[in-house]
Every structure is written in structure tokens, then in C-alpha cells.
Amino acid sequence: MGGVSIWHWIVVGIIFMLLFGRGKVSELMGDVAKGIKSFKKGMADDDVVQPEGAEPAKPVADQRSANVAETVSSERKAS
Numbered sequence: 001m002g003g004v005s006i007w008h009w010i011v012v013g014i015i016f017m018l019l020f021g022r023g024k025v026s027e028l029m030g031d032v033a034k035g036i037k038s039f040k041k042g043m044a045d046d047d048v049v050q051p052e053g054a055e056p057a058k059p060v061a062d063q064r065s066a067n068v069a070e071t072v073s074s075e076r077k078a079s
Contacts, residue, residue: 017025
């Protein structure tokens, strides 16, 4: 008991095909393939080399830390 044989998987496969139909399964697999291709293309786009003379992107400073620094400097001047 508890063992899953090949016959169990065959029965599950037949039930799956009856519920979803052959066309629905092929559409689903096609959508999965398109998603994988899109993901790979997106990953490849991240590795694009910047053109010569282009400056690298500068990190954006955290606005909260800028406000804290201003507050601290204004408190020191007031003291």
C-alpha cells in the first residue's frame, strides 16, 4: 500500500486527458513554452552592453536618509 506503480500514472493521465481534452493540453504547453522563451529573452536583455560613452546609471539616494541628514544638520546649527 502506498506504492505508486506505472498503472496508477496511466490512469491519472487518461483521466487528465478526458477532463482537459487534447487541444487544451497542447494550448497549455504552448503557453508554457512562450513564457519560458519570454523569460529567457528578458534575462538576455539584462546583459546588454552599454554603448561607448554612455554613463552608468547612478543610484538614487534614499529620500528618508536625506531628510534625516538635513534634520540633524539643522539641529546642530541651532544648538
